[in-house]
Amino acid sequence: MTSAGAHIIDGKAFAAGLRERIKVAVPAFVTQAGRAPGLAVVLVGEDPASQVYVASKHKATLAAGMESFEHRLPADTLQEDLIALVQQLNADETVDGILVQLPLPKHLDEKAVVMAIDPNKDVDGLHVINAGRLANGEEALTPCTPLGSLMLLKDTLGDLSGLDAVVVGRSILVGKPMAQLLLGENCTVTMAHSRTRNLPDVVRRADIVVAAVGRAEMVKGDWLKDGAVVIDVGINRLDPEPGKDRGRLVGDVATAEALDHVRAITPVPGGVGPMTIAVLLRNTLVAASARAGLAKPGGF
Numbered sequence: 001m002t003s004a005g006a007h008i009i010d011g012k013a014f015a016a017g018l019r020e021r022i023k024v025a026v027p028a029f030v031t032q033a034g035r036a037p038g039l040a041v042v043l044v045g046e047d048p049a050s051q052v053y054v055a056s057k058h059k060a061t062l063a064a065g066m067e068s069f070e071h072r073l074p075a076d077t078l079q080e081d082l083i084a085l086v087q088q089l090n091a092d093e094t095v096d097g098i099l100v101q102l103p104l105p106k107h108l109d110e111k112a113v114v115m116a117i118d119p120n121k122d123v124d125g126l127h128v129i130n131a132g133r134l135a136n137g138e139e140a141l142t143p144c145t146p147l148g149s150l151m152l153l154k155d156t157l158g159d160l161s162g163l164d165a166v167v168v169g170r171s172i173l174v175g176k177p178m179a180q181l182l183l184g185e186n187c188t189v190t191m192a193h194s195r196t197r198n199l200p201d202v203v204r205r206a207d208i209v210v211a212a213v214g215r216a217e218m219v220k221g222d223w224l225k226d227g228a229v230v231i232d233v234g235i236n237r238l239d240p241e242p243g244k245d246r247g248r249l250v251g252d253v254a255t256a257e258a259l260d261h262v263r264a265i266t267p268v269p270g271g272v273g274p275m276t277i278a279v280l281l282r283n284t285l286v287a288a289s290a291r292a293g294l295a296k297p298g299g300f
Contacts, residue, residue, distance in 0.1 A: 007264040009152050009231075015274035018151070019064060022281050025297045026065040029288060037288035038067035039097040039123065039280075040089045044082065044108065045075035050101045057099070060277050066284060069095060075105050082108060083116050090118040096288035097123035099280065120291060123283040125177065134180045139296075141283050146178035148275025149210060149231045150185070156229055156264050157208075161186035166203050168192045168219065168252070169212035174233055178210050199223075211252035221257025230258060230265040233272050 030036050039061050043054045054070065061068040071085060082100075089098050098121045104110050114122075119129040125143035133140035153160060165187040169175035175191065182189045192202050194213055200223040203209055209230045211219050216236035224230065234252030241247070251268035258265055266272050282300050289296055 006259040006262050007156070009156055009264050009266045009271060011148075011152060011266055011271040012274045014152060014155060015148070015278040018275075018278040019060065019281060021299060022278075022285055023064045025285060025300070029285065029292070029294065029297070030065070032294055033288070033292040035094065036065060036067045037097070037284050038069060038092075038095045039099065039284045040069040040071065040092075040095045042071045042073065042082070042085060042089075042098070042100045044073045044077050044101070045105050047103070050103075054101055057277055057280065060281060061284075064281050066281070067094065077105075077108070079108055079112070082113055086113065086116045090116075090121065095121065096291055097121055097280075097284035099124050121287060123280055123287055125283070126172065131172070131177070134177060137184060141287060142181065143173055143177045144276045144279035144283065145174050145212075145233060145272060146181055146210075147282075148279040149174075149178060149233065149272055150181045151279070152266060152272070152275065153208060153229065153231060154185075160208070162188070163207040164188050164190075164205055165208035165210070166190045166192055166206035167210045167212065168196075168199070168203065169210075169214070169233070171212065174212040175210075178212065182208070182210075194218075209253075213252050215252055216250050217252070217254040219253040219258075221254055221259075221261055224258055224261040226261050227263045228261065230262050231272060232266050232268055235268055235273065 041054055041057055043050055058068045058070055089095050098117050100113055114126045117127055119127045122130055122141050125141045130140045134142055165182045167175050167179045170191055170193045179189050179191050192199055196202055203223040204225055207228055209228055212233035230253055232251035232253040236250050238247035238250055249269055286296055
């Protein structure tokens, strides 16, 4: 396949459409539940990237017609104080989703904090109960990035049943839930990672490649089967070129090379990234509906 035939998957446009569908669905929830869905975001410390993410989530939540509750805590917050806030949000009937912005300062135990969140409000999908529900094929709150990636795959390919999929990366945030989602769509799934033997050969047999390993342009163009569809989850900043302040953002796939082989690929930036906040809103609406005893909104 030539680069002229490769389709660039526009995650930004798909995410905008998803956010619009959520915005349209929220008033029906308000009518039935008597309140808007509520998302609480907890930010500890002043990490610049986290501050940008939290501001974006706040803006998107309000734009969707939902309640946004922000809790900003100092970097030296004690573990017990953070857990106490999470427990307070668990008990708050106006809060349907709880997201603790990661990473946390080094002295805090991220796993313990995530485990303190009510699984039915765990809109990041990281609690072991949600991971277990997903593995069992049950209804679960699913991490936003893999669920957004699956939406892009289904929009591009339609039915995924029977396709060979390789997930490169085994994190609990992306790789492992991505593999479970693909199994749920009846794909034949291989989980690969940086220590997989003959990794190029493993990737080369895949109809679907999800790259989430965190290494800039690790997956080369000649690793890819002609006609494959590639979801590039990675976001890496290269060293600045001479005379420039900041380096380019690239994914885990060498996109320029990949275009000569693939049927479709997500760009970096503008591919998977915009899906994350849109799916967070989706998860909040789904959690709110479940908590209110309402049917899951159609189309989500």
